Amino acid sequence: MSRRDHLGNEGHIFSATQEFSPFNVVAWHGNYVPYKYDLSKFCPINAVSFDHPDPSIFTVLTANSSIPGCAVADFVIFPPRWTVSQHTFRPPYYHRNSQNEFMGLIKGMYEAKQDNFLPGGASLHLCMTPHGPDTATFERAQQMDDSCSDQPGRISQETLAFMFETHMTPRTTAQALSSPCIDRDYYKCWASLRKHFDPAYEPLAKKQ
Template structure:
């Protein structure tokens, strides 16, 4: 599959490699040599450590980054709840405020919203668990049309996996700048502060926030050492900072237990001159994903399309898997090629970035829309896809040209928020009826007498 081409240029510099140790300095000599925290850091900078795991986490899991900045991150006023009632309604994952239902759900495309910025354009659609216990996940939609001003935002709850569907995100983080477009993804780790501006106008997309652990590449097992997402194709920012000698007021937003807080500070949050470590934001071009599949018969499990995973405490299951369905060749012989009908112990939230998904041909699953098939909720191809695939000539066929569908899959049973079920007014009331009620009976009982 060719690397994705973009119309919007990317002006920023990156380091490559996933889960690697990186170091970067915007001013030569800003990184200390031989120790992390010298008595006096170079150029009069402050030393600060950003810890993504416990200090005593096993070495292979340990995520820490040292930053060297002009003013420490602690220098701000007290946080105050920001418009707590209305924001809490959009963001909460408290169990008693989520609707846990077995119905198959599908949403029409979510609206753009040109009136709000990134922070106020976040809407929880489904979730499970509790960020205070570092358990579970939240699935959000974002829609914004305004740049953030002299502001920064961070989530204390978990890592944001951002999947753009429309528009360009120019993300200024403490550790450097990233530009993200549809068919790319970006991960902003818990606690990293950032600001989002919109160089091409309104934006819309999906987020999977994990409250426990961090995203990592899946194990490859018998696949070997290559294929799927390769570590070298991930990009991390290089150090870049704002040098503001005069005091200037900034607003710092914190997403803390799914509630928005805000604090004032008199200096820029983006003053990290140098950093080194393995805890940082990163981006990935989905066009670089190396798809594999069956070359004999039968349809393999969709786990072979996993880009990133956040493992749970039980080996082989995940808080969240990020799975994509990019353009690919189907060659399996004697096989029903779309995904089969199934019931799954995992919950599956699906979105569509562009094009048409080959297992849903009825027109109800559109870009910027979504579906949710919760734990053990039966689902599969709609009637049109079944008829087409059952009678298709089984020659080599490329599917998904111009399309990119994805799935957030989780071992958790997820509840749907009030916003997702009612307020957004996007739920398709006849999804089940349109998709599977038209399925016909073809069974002929050979033991039944005429």
């Protein structure tokens, strides 16, 4: 067994190697146990009409806080699935809230980003920061809404994204902020969004 560097945190990283796994046990004492879960077995409780139930239908694990409805942290995934909502915008909608959202892409393509969000990539939206689908995703969803909004859609079998959501504001390290991998043009994914609001448009009235 060897060990180097120091045990610091907040900007300091340590590494260690050993000849055995600490998870290789037949019993565990205490409230916390290592557990390996196959994310492909997770089943989101999907909407079949027009709304998105709360808490998130994609929550795999949650850590409750003393505040009802406000978890310390949620672990959420966005797995392959059918989307069958009617008369509504299918991709994750634009929003900002009190939660801090760190999400990443494990494989495939994330449904709300058409460009520059690759497997291994991650994004961090801190509390009250507006965010949502990029322009290409919005435009495609807008066309679907006009042409086939009642048709089922398929989120690719080859995709898997995840998110940690917490009301506690995470701190970014100096190493992260100075990383050459940061996409400093990220905000431009929304720069070309066009205004589509039409006060005379009444989709529900037309379809009834």
